[in-house]
Amino acid sequence: MTAQYFAPVASPQHPRSAFADRHIGPAPADQDRMLAAIGYSGAEALIDDAVPAAIRTDRPLDLPPALSETAALERLRELASRNTVLTSMIGLGYHGTITPGVILRNVLENPGWYTAYTPYQPEISQGRLEALLNFQTVVSDLTGLPVANASMLDEGTAAAEAMALAHRASRRKEPGTFLVDADALPQTIEVIRTRAVPLGIEVATADLGGGLPDGDFFGVLLQYPGASGAVRDLEPVAAQAHERGAQVVVAADLLALTLLRPPGESGADIVVGSAQRFGVPYGYGGPHAGYMAVREGIQRQLPGRLVGVSVDADGAAAYRLALQTREQHIRREKATSNICTAQVLLAVMASMYAVYHGPEGLAAIAQRVHRHARGLAAGLREAPGVEVVHDRFFDTVLARVPGRAAEIVEKARLGGVNLRPVDADHVAIACDETTTDEHIGAVGRAFGLDGAPPAGALPDGALPDGVQGDAFGELRRESPYLTHPVFHRHRSETAMLRYLRRLQDKDIALDRSMIPLGSCTMKLNATAEMEPVTWPEFADIHPFAPVEQARGYLELIGELEDRLAEITGYAKVSVQPNAGSQGELAGLLAIRGYHAARGEGHRNICLIPSSAHGTNAASAVMAGMRVVVVKCDDGGNIDLDDLHGKLAQHGAALSAIMVTYPSTHGVFEETITEVCAAVHAAGGQVYVDGANLNALVGLARPGEFGSDVSHLNLHKTFCIPHGGGGPGVGPIGVRGHLAPFLPSHPLRAEAGPQDTGVGPISAAPWGSAGILPISWAYVAMMGPDGLRAATESAIIAANYLAARLAPHYPILYTGRNGLVAHECIADLRKITKETGITAEDVAKRLIDYGFHAPTLSFPVAGTLMIEPTESEDLAELDRFCDAMIEIRREIQRVADGSHDRGDNPLKNAPHTAECLLAEDWKHPYTREEAAYPLPALRDGKYWPPVRRIDQAYGDRNLVCSCPPPEAFED
Template sequence: MLRSIRLIKRVANFSRLANPHEVNPKVPDWFKSSDYIESRFIGSEPQQVKEMLKTVEANTLDELVDKIIPKEIRSEAAFQNPDNFPDAIPESSMVQHLQTLANKNKIFKNYIGQGYYGTHTPYVILRNVLEDPGWYTSYTPYQAEISQGRLEALLNYQTVITELTGMDVSNASLLDEATAAGEAMFLANSWFEKKKFFVDNHVFPQSIDYIKTKAYYLGIDIVVGDAKTYDFKDADQYCGVLVQSPDNLGEVHDWSDLFKHTLKDAKLLKVIGTDLLSLTINKTPKDQGANVTYGNSQRFGVPMGFGGPHAAFFAVEDEFKRKMPGRIIGISKDANGKSAYRMSLQTREQHIRREKATSNICTAQALLANMAGLYATYHGPQGLQKIANRVNCLARSFAKLAKSLGLVVKEGRIFDTVVLHNTETLQEYLHYNAQINVRKVGQDTIFSFDETHTVQDIEDLFNHLQHYSKKKADFMSVIQKVIPYKSERAPFMQQKVFNSLHSETEMLRYINYLRQKDVSLTKSMISLGSCTMKLNPTSFMLPVSFQGFSQLHPFSPLSCTQGYQELTENVEKWLCDITQMEAVSLMPNSGAQGEYSGLLCIRKYHIMNGQKDRNICLIPISAHGTNPASAVLAGLSVVPVNVVDGYVDLNDLNKKIKENEKSLACIMITYPSTYGVYEDQTKKIIQLIHEHGGLVYMDGANMNAQVGYTSPGYLGADVCHLNLHKTFSIPHGGGGPGLGPIAVNKKLAPYLPGREHSLGSVASSLFSSASILPIPYSYFGQLGRQGAKKCTAMAMLNANYLMKSLKNDYKVLFTGQNGMCAHEFIIDIRPIKQESGITEEDIAKRLMDYGFHAPTMSFPVPGTLMIEPTESESKSELDRFIEAMKNIKLEIEKVKNGQYDKNDNPLKNAPHTQDQVINSGWNHKYSREEAAFPLPYVLQRGKVWPTVSRINNAFGDRNLICQCPSVSDYQQ
């Protein structure tokens, strides 16, 4: 059902974007533009680079790279078609170019619907959340003490979902509506362990497509039929039944009879897909007997963006909470008994559960969930109902007007969608004569209304219908008879936060109150290994808000999408060049979905070649944690491969290959590995797998250490995914959005979505999170070949500079050739714990007192910290981090030698809040200054105060509270 927009191949011509004299050696240097991003993107000045090179014992960046990357895996021509890549384009020229592309997209009046709707993003949210780096550059809130702002916002979002759906527990978002439907199907299958699942035929077609894809590779039989008429006499054979209201044709259903009577005693999961805005006036899924409900929060203030990113919602009855996919935000308490937010039930995190995972969700859509939650907060329950009633009245008015002209309207209760029967030529008439886009199903024309539509729009449609039908009626006399439905809802969203922030002044202050609680890249380096928290340049971010990119419906006619066609063609082409692969799909909307999609390509390849029994996936224990989860969801059985000193154990690999030779499907390799080293035996490993009939999936999360020097295609991999939110500067957004396209070689190209032997859809729309594609487009265009390559070298320089500066204080766990690391490295805290009792968590929390977010903690090796500085950080910032880590080591020494008490010391009590430090009852065995201002720069730069002290994780898990307090709770 997803529409391909491939018309012609477009080759970008960027020569006109730069002054041709820029590359003319005869032009004196002082005439050349300084408006290039490279020197601004890379944090260190040339003199600082020289100083760092001296520390790592190299004279040049090229010499450093030669010391780090083994010759066996080094590609001299790391770009497949270097001529495809533009030379670096000036910053202002690229912004202008992207505005031109956006203007090529035609924003006609839109009534397409099908899960995507026009919405008014309140400007206070647009400017102060979506466009504010304090919100979009923060990381997933694992370090909760410095993430209290976005955690509160996400808790608000969860509360909105549970209030509107009636469910007990909501997560803090999923990827999109179709994948959320697939998660419901898999939850049913894993809960009841039965291999049949029923889907009503009026569910959105993109959701049915994804469910079928996911079910096929898991061996689940999907039965699609009309739930209103289907005979469920064999209901006990099903693990679940999924229906929707309002459905694909706009009808609002009450599924109470089906769920509470027909299926009352059946052991199956009852699922309703729904629409949040409709739930402000219609009966809740819980009241209809559902166990699970899902949908999309896009119409709560998040632009359509040609398909995404948007936060899907997913809510369940209490008994299913421990198997629910995604993250749950909850309330615990800190060391002083103060309420504090955190991610609850973290043992559910899929990278922790590995092959036992119930989902492979890692990145969600936190930034967009926060926008949707703030939208609901800003409008409040009365405001939301007013919007819903207005949309409903517009739709019902249009239905009555169409009837008055003799047109046949589909009967049934509607919310926002009207179906006109037997109007097969109306769609083309409206598109070409009135610049209006509607949806066509068979001979019917479908109109979906949203909050952006007006009475004038209805009148314009009416006038066109009069011309089309050649009949007349009185507009005003019809619409004056339409009044809102009587609401079926009991009062909802009665909590204080939803009923006190309706003025822009109050909302602006609340947004900033939340933002100030969090550490983001606006405040300091975030050295998270494996997560690549690099600069998200402002000029890269600007085009995301351009109307031509943000307001386009993903199912718009091809003639309206010329700008996006050109943009996606070029991004795909450049990703092919960087990976040295044949073809790319931009559909996967997260890194984990990229893993999943790549594995599905491998599975489809084996099936099409008559080897459907190849179902073993070898995964070295040095691979990313979501790899095993993705493999299981692709219907593969995981066999782990040992690692010795950071390298894949070839003896164990050969053993596992021989044991599984006839059923070997693939191996999953993370390169460089999560241990931070380039393995020189990678080509040999790949050759071994190919010799035994398997294929090779390469996890591209660490592509920041490959670009310009090697590539998955050069190494021999068959498929890789690329985390555009890591290497290519799409921001992490406090836990999402992500984008994880896959690149494949020639043998797998036919199995990509939309290709000859498509594996099926893996997202709701063809390009999933399309509206953030201008960001990597800018990355490639503004940096060019040489700039992108230099970023890789600088990432390695920064990592090795940190490693060399800290190796005398902390044990470095793994290194590659010449004692060097790749773009990240691991320090081992286990010996420190054994000697002093200080743990990696103590160090992580103490870093907050120094103004830093902690490195990645206890992954991939328990008891360690994995550090990745990225190329965007300056030597000055790296030196501050080094100073902090060295001073922390001195504090640890004081614990060891008894200067600090083993239990009452700055590390065990970290982080320290302002409340604690100014409290007259201070009674610790160290000073307030040691606690809050351990080094001079902390005071000089301005203190970043954690707003809560160390949070009690166990208490939060034992006492799961994942909704906003009620009014009575506030009073207590």
């Protein structure tokens, strides 16, 4: 392919970049037709009427001119070349791993997996739900606990969530004390501290090698193996903790658990950790799938998402998210967690790594890792002036070298290996799946041994003494794991490839059709943006490697932060939060820190409009604030009278207001500047939720029209893919007075303000740094004109859909001139009252038309919130409108009696091929009406794998690990 293919010249009539012309779906002529349908002759007139003048910026985006794909990739290559990829034997929860090629290409690099959305519509998510159930089974089996969730954000935040869960399970009303083993990962300890402070929980650390200290604790966290590498028996400490009424949390290494006694067999109540070393690259810290498993009795308090097994309308086994009442948009301030983004794509990779290797393969990898660690330890014991501190370890050897740590670490670095200097007298060396005898030899030379591998190293085929003998003694694992057939059937690459394809084909992702989810912004994730993620220079950098080895990363991060600050009008941006929910928390903690620094720590009231995203309230509670709800008026706007009343009532204690703009109702509220001014006058801060920033970029800047802080969803506006429900990145932008209170990190001073920062929000210094090249590339290739054009196109598309659908479905909220912002809400409540057909029936019927449903019953029950994004072309927009209009005709047939009210294509949707082929077709409508309501569906028909799933059955009969194959038999 020539450079001309990748970088054609932009049209002089449309000066935005050629990439922008491909990212934006409707061609200029198509946009003209869309504008005519709305009633406008040009985009500028529509934007002037839709976007309030009070928020419009008076200056264009000051960003570099757009780059072509070729130029952007060349620049990223240049940045990547400034990173130095050494063999990192640092450990601390991050390990070298080998991603099987079949998983790399067919999951991580496959849009069928990475463009999928969170499986809230389970009928079209059976493939990724099965993969997540496999993940839960892996975690449950290895930890020895009965229930595991479908991933967390990382190990540090999982441990912090475990602290909160332990407190709930203890049923104590007072905050109390959480005790953490001093041998826990340092970043985990600090993330726990960050999360504990606003909740009033005291975090104490102690060396628990000799048992529990005196004191009262509601929970205890142990690291297994410890950060130092030590493997200790958990049972004595767990027994002591239970005697005192405390919950036991264990942060455990999944690979080590193939050889070590599971924590669940030693008394653990909760086990957390990371699945990173199951085939997921470093990525300079993420994204990686954290995990959590719990004992019987507290599974219904488990944070995050839980995949369960239920049945469909025909009684067939089917997967779905269990216990969905915990979802934050339902529970709001009563939510147990603000985890709205799991790490689904990475959990899928980890689960497939286990499927690929099976229990024998995982054990072999663990044995090889342990063999190298034992060989290294044996050699170091013979080196002069070296003491191996621990006799029992899995992969990490701690060497005592009085006064020589820095010297040894530098010698190893010159030999191509990064070691971890624990202090001036100790060096830690962590072995992993990628470790070779040559690496062990290089480490030995750094310690003063000769060039041969240290004594005790064994050939690749041999097992070390004690792996099946006394290396772990009574801690050796005896119980089986991964016994389900799925972990034994796919040994050949052919079988694995077909298994992945079979699961992928069950789902609807962006590679199949548009996903018109309101507030979720499912738009194009271009191949050129995605390509750099797997480059070794980005993928293979340890998050705690010396900063001089990550110069390219730091430059990329700095450029991205600066460009996001320019786009939003803020003074400073931090990319550390690794999900939108974490960005919310970070922003609120910054506000909390600001008030405290001014001697106003008593300010703890957070005003939240009733229309807000559900995570807002959960985040406010986790930030130690008390939620007060502000009403919305009949137009969906903040009720100013109610706002002023709440300000008068709570002004002295007001901390902040959290506003989503444009509103969750899909409207540009005219009074936003008045809201901001009133809150500021009362001494509060304004938090603008950036979930809908894609309707503002290039037109308005939150930092200019009155906001003090926002989180930005890079997985929405800035093109990081959802990956089935994660990865996500939720950086925050702040005005200058809040900059001192951005996230910091204990192991990297460069990551944030050390003296005044709120502490780490995620385990890694720059969060999910490995996917930041995606957003960097998007901004670089769109350029200032393309970014603004994308915003305009999103607004045009939403208003076009509203105009086409309004004659058939009432559009619930509009702004001035009857216009919407970037999304619109179709109101089915009157239709339901008249016909019995619900919004859920329409959502399920859309599956028969080949579409993922819009957002169902949020923010208003009985509605569908629709967002087309700028990436969908006119043909796809019309295909969706045609489907919705035809469904309305089907509803009318119910209304006029042509269709039975209880037995019709909508109530029975979706229809599988199997149900349509049944010999005894009893329905009063034809099979053709069920399968092909529009002629175009005969070309590339999507067939759902299951019929409508019984949600209540799955909650009453909770099954959250792989069921036996017999469960799927007729």
